[in-house]
Amino acid sequence: MARDYGRSSAFRPGLLAGKAALVTGGGTGIGLAIARELLTLGCDVSIVSRSAVKLDAALDALRRDGACVGRARAQPCNVRSEADVRGAVAGALEAFGRLDFLVNNGGGQFISPAADLSANGFRAVVETNLLGTFLACREAFTQYMREHGGAIVNITMVNRNGFPRMAHSGAARAGVLNLARSLATEWASSGVRINCVAPGIVYTPSGFENYGAMGEPFLNAVTPAVPCKRLGTAEEVASAVVWLLSEGAAYVTGQELSVDGGLSLVGYPFPLADTGEHSAFPVYGDAAVLPPAARL
Numbered sequence: 001m002a003r004d005y006g007r008s009s010a011f012r013p014g015l016l017a018g019k020a021a022l023v024t025g026g027g028t029g030i031g032l033a034i035a036r037e038l039l040t041l042g043c044d045v046s047i048v049s050r051s052a053v054k055l056d057a058a059l060d061a062l063r064r065d066g067a068c069v070g071r072a073r074a075q076p077c078n079v080r081s082e083a084d085v086r087g088a089v090a091g092a093l094e095a096f097g098r099l100d101f102l103v104n105n106g107g108g109q110f111i112s113p114a115a116d117l118s119a120n121g122f123r124a125v126v127e128t129n130l131l132g133t134f135l136a137c138r139e140a141f142t143q144y145m146r147e148h149g150g151a152i153v154n155i156t157m158v159n160r161n162g163f164p165r166m167a168h169s170g171a172a173r174a175g176v177l178n179l180a181r182s183l184a185t186e187w188a189s190s191g192v193r194i195n196c197v198a199p200g201i202v203y204t205p206s207g208f209e210n211y212g213a214m215g216e217p218f219l220n221a222v223t224p225a226v227p228c229k230r231l232g233t234a235e236e237v238a239s240a241v242v243w244l245l246s247e248g249a250a251y252v253t254g255q256e257l258s259v260d261g262g263l264s265l266v267g268y269p270f271p272l273a274d275t276g277e278h279s280a281f282p283v284y285g286d287a288a289v290l291p292p293a294a295r296l
C-alpha cells in the first residue's frame with residue numbers, strides 16, 4: 001500500500017514542541033519537506049528564500065495542512081546578501097523568541113563543463129552555497145545560539161569524488177563540509193552542533209525544472225546507476241535532517257550523512273560517458289599489451 005510520507009512522520013508526535021527553526025530555501029522541494037516535517041513535530045518554522053511568490057504558496061500549503069502543528073511564517077531573503085541574512089535571523093527571533101535550529105538548504109547550481117564557466121557563474125554558485133551558509137551560521141550563532149545552544153544542518157551533495165559538470169557546486173559543497181567541521185569545534189563550548197546531510201539524486205519537480213531539457217536525459221542515465229535503482233524523495237532527506245537536529249543526535253557533530261541510496265559507494269552522479277572522449281589520456285609503458293576491452 002502506498003504510504004503518504006508527506007503527511008506522516010517516523011518520529012514521535014510533539015518531539016520538537018516548543019522549539020523554533022529557520023529553513024533557507026524552505027518554500028520548495030527538499031526545504032519545504034523539511035519545514036513540513038518540523039511543523040508536524042510541533043516546531044515553529046520560519047522559511048526564507050528569494051521569491052515571495054514561492055514562499056506565499058508554500059506558507060498557504062503548510063497552514064492548510066492539518067498535520068502541521070507548529071506555527072509557520074515566511075520572509076524573503078537572498079542568502080548571498082549579508083543584510084538579508086541578518087534580517088532573516090532577526091525576523092525569526094522576533095516572531096518566535098528563540099532559534100533552536102538552522103537548516104541551510106537554500107542553494108543550487110547549473111550544469112556546465114568547467115571549461116565554459118565564467119568567473120561570475122562560478123562566483124554566483126559559491127556565494128549561494130558557501131557564503132550563504134556561512135552568513136546564516138554566523139548570524140544564528142551571534143544573535144542566539146552562542147548564548148543558548150542549538151543545532152545546525154547544512155544540505156550539501158554527494159560529491160566526495162568531485163562532481164563533473166557541476167565543479168563549481170562540488171567545490172562549494174566541499175567548502176560547506178569543511179566549514180561545518182571548523183564550526184563544530186569552535187562552537188561546541190556554546191552547545192552548538194553542526195552537521196551536513198548530503199543528498200544523492202532526489203527527485204523534486206522544482207529542482208529539476210532548473211535544468212530544463214537536460215534534466216530528463218540525466219534522470220534516464222543516473223537512475224540505473226543508483227544501487228537502490230531509484231531516486232530519493234524529499235521526505236527521506238527531511239527525516240535525516242530531523243534526526244540530526246533532535247536530541248537523539250546529541251553526540252554527533254561535524255559529520256556528513258549521505259542520503260543517497262548507495263550512490264556515493266559506486267561512483268559519480270554523472271555517468272563517466274558524459275565527461276567526453278578519453279583517447280587523449282596518456283599511457284606509460286606498453287599500451288599495446290592492453291586488450292581492446294581494457295582500453296575504450
Ligand SMILES: CCCCC/C=C/C(=O)SCCNC(=O)CCNC(=O)[C@H](O)C(C)(C)COP(=O)(O)OP(=O)(O)OC[C@H]1O[C@@H](n2cnc3c(N)ncnc32)[C@H](O)[C@@H]1OP(=O)(O)O
Pocket residue numbers: 107108109110111112118119120121122124125128200201202206207208210211214215218269
Ligand atoms: C540534473 C542534475 C541534478 C544533480 C543533483 C542536484 C540537484 C539539485 O541541486 S536540484 C536544485 C536546483 N535548484 C537550483 O539550482 C536553484 C538555484 N539556482 C540558481 O538560482 C542558479 O543556478 C544560480 C546559483 C547560478 C544563481 O543564479 P542567479 O543569481 O540568478 O545568477 P545570475 O543570473 O546572476 O548569473 C550569474 C552568473 O551565472 C551564470 N549562469 C547562471 N545560470 C546559468 C546557466 N544555466 N548556464 C550557464 N551560466 C549560467 C550567468 O551567465 C552569470 O555569469 P555571467 O554571464 O558571466 O555574468
Ligand SMILES: NC(=O)C1=CN([C@@H]2O[C@H](COP(=O)(O)OP(=O)(O)OC[C@H]3O[C@@H](n4cnc5c(N)ncnc54)[C@H](OP(=O)(O)O)[C@@H]3O)[C@@H](O)[C@H]2O)C=CC1
Pocket residue numbers: 024025026027028029030031048049050051052054055077078079080105106107108109128132155156157158198199200201202203204206207208210
Ligand atoms: N534534488 C537533488 O537531487 C539534490 C539537491 N541538493 C540541494 O538541496 C537543496 C534543495 O534542492 P531542491 O529542493 O531539490 O531544489 P529547489 O530548486 O526546489 O530548491 C532550492 C531552493 O533554494 C532557494 N534558493 C536558491 N538560491 C537562493 C538564494 N540565493 N537565497 C535564498 N534561497 C535560495 C530556492 O528558492 P528561491 O528561488 O525562492 O530563492 C529554492 O527554494 C539545494 O541546495 C540543492 O542544490 C543537493 C543534492 C541533490
